[in-house]
Amino acid sequence: MNPVAEQSGTSQVAGILAEFRDSEDLVAAAAGVRAAGYSQWEAYSPFPVHGLVAAMGRRKTRLPWLVLLAGLAGGGGAVALQWWTNAVNYPYLISGKPYFSLPANIPIIFEFIILLSAIAAFGGCLALSKLPQWYHPLAASPRFRRASTDGFFITIDASDPCFDDAITTQLLQSLGTVTTEFFYRIDSKRGLPKYAIPTIAILSALALLPPVWIAKARYKQSSLPRIHLVRDMDLQSKYLPQQTSSFFVDGRGMRPPVPGTIAVGTPVENTHLRLGTVHGLPASSFPLDVTAELVERGRQRYNVYCATCHGLAGDGDGITSQLAFDREEPKWIRPLSFHLELVRDQPAGLLYQTISDGIRKMPAYGSQIPIQDRWAIVLYVRALQRSRNASIEDVPTDLREYLR
């Protein structure tokens, strides 16, 4: 009696196990078993023996077709994914290129083909071989353990219609087996523990809870603030309104404005100097003393800030202006010449306001040029205007000789 059978008591014969000396004997014996008409049998070897499957009369595996299908699905899926996501659902406009163009999509298509084919080759190989298989009647046979090292075996199942203890043993002996033994049906206790399947099922169901919870949260409205696992920019090292601070003596995070700050709209003193207005109208006089130094200062500031557009003589032909015209910049508005009647007639306060606040394409310079300098520039502009519209009487008498 076989020791395995003794252990398992009432076990039923599951089949017969025959060992062969080497791969050549195995192939020859496989052909013999096949010729004897058996159908429920298998051959085992420690390495792939070529010709064995043919000798056994088994058909070739369908795995390559499975892999082909998976590859086609991967390629088609990649085309569809890229088309739907980048051309339809969220069209990406990249340098005016078409939303959907095959050449740019090839790398992803290629990778998806390979990925799905490889998963199909691996998964198909296991699935077609009915793996994983956690227990097998042969696992109880100590002799069979050598199948993965140096043993060559044939098993014939008891379920085969031709199976008979004596006749089958005799057949295997005639085919040159080294030794034969019976193997037995597994006692259910030897397989997976009974509680394994329900445990796995319960754990899988529990594992589904978080995604279901997330999905529910996605489609349900709530008045509560959303849960932020990672605070990202929610958490910044800065004071929010009304927060306390241990840094300042008064304990307030919000600081009062510095002394002397005025609010927008607060009445301004000395509007003539600051705003260029007198009684709400542009002033025609200068709030500063008109001196040669102020004109000189104005000339110097004018050449820094204004001349690039307005030109050194105020004709509106500065280098920027010229360049814009050369390039036919459509949005360029040429600065008016200061020597036009229209500009000459403007009061000084209006020129001051133009410098401070800007006009048309001209930006405001109030933030860059101090008040005194703005008035100096206005004075210099006045000097430029006068230079084109002056008579000999305007020149001091001691210099008239010099001009002639």
Add this chain to the structure above:
Amino acid sequence: MPAITHEDNMTQDPTRRAPLVLGEPDLASVTETVCRIAERPGATPAWYVAFVVSVALTLILFGSIGYLIIHGIGVLGNNSPVFWGFPIINFVFWIGIGHAGTLISAILFLFRQKWRTSINRFAEAMTIFAVACAGIFPAVHVGRIWVIYWLAPYPNQMALWPNFRSPLLWDVVAVSTYATVSLLFWYLGMIPDLATLRDRATTKPRSILYGLFALGWRGSASQWHRFETAYLLLAALATPLVLSVHSVVSFDFAVAQLPGWHTTIFPPYFVAGAIFSGCAMVVTLAVPARAIFGLKSLITMRHLDNMNKLILGTSMLVAYAYMVEWFMAWYGGNPKEIFAFVNRALGPYAWGYWLMVLCNVVVPQLFWFKKWRTTPWLMLIVAILVNVGMWMERFVIIVASLSRDFLPSSWGMFKPTSIDILMMIGSFGLFFTLFLLFCRFLPVVAMAEVKAVLPTRDPR
């Protein structure tokens, strides 16, 4: 039949086919040799020392990553104008290392190079561990790693999709496909050997764990038939994949318009460089591994000789690519492009360029001499220098190009921080930790494949 000696294995006599393994191993002794390594109750002191050092370095890596995540990417040296610093250098370096593993396991398999059987398992393992190291770097240098899943195309409340026409997304898809396929290929090939370990297991935990991962493999004729079909298909899929992965990595650079990057030679140049560096890493790992684990009869001198010839060949491919880059810069006539290359050779990073040329072009020429190809410690020196050279190559491509772009006003130098350097060293720790665990607990040689090429597999 006389015992096969070292000389026989190295024979160049075309009338005699050199044996693939030494001695006269039979099926049982192959199993014994390989399984003994995984079954020993305790490892050698050398293993423990190496393991402790590697784990320490791995902890440094993860510590640095934790510091990086908490403080933000400002802790790295990446800054204007060199926005791609060490993380991308390390990424390209490690992903390149992986390529030789796939070359050996897939391309040489398709070419029926049977000598690959005894080194393919650990070359594939090297691939997977290298890809694991590579994947860490781009993932952590994005800044907010907790939203890295935005790279995946999934319907989201932002109503956004990733841009599939960006080389950076191609890269994500290519590298993750490569990691998946390599893992499947490696694991599928290992299932029969895990079954061997399961069948030999003497303790309950080993029996359960190896049994779990062997998936109930019995080695039946139909299982082997499907296994071989699947293995062949995976090899055929992995071959174009490996060429595509480094091509796609090179697109990250080549599709940009930066001088020194914007060139069509990049895909083949990167693939050649990847295989070059990977072969050097195979030699770096194989030389100590075969000595420590007693595998000299399976991983023979002929294997190392072949790897060294591959290193020599790919070194010349890489040298050719360097020359073509110069030629194209000159022939293209673009002053920016010419400047980029003159700057590499004579600019502030000239030391890097010439170190790269020395390690990648000059040093491998030593492999013309048989003595260098067949003396373990000499080849180890060359292999390590090649690894240094290939790291420098990525440094030169990334840093030297980015630091000198079109606008001289935005030029700047790159300075790695201590976190950069710790992460680089730490990644070697992770790589060696995984490799040492693999050597300790898994079949380091593909037993079933070696058995299939044994001259003595059938005793008669």
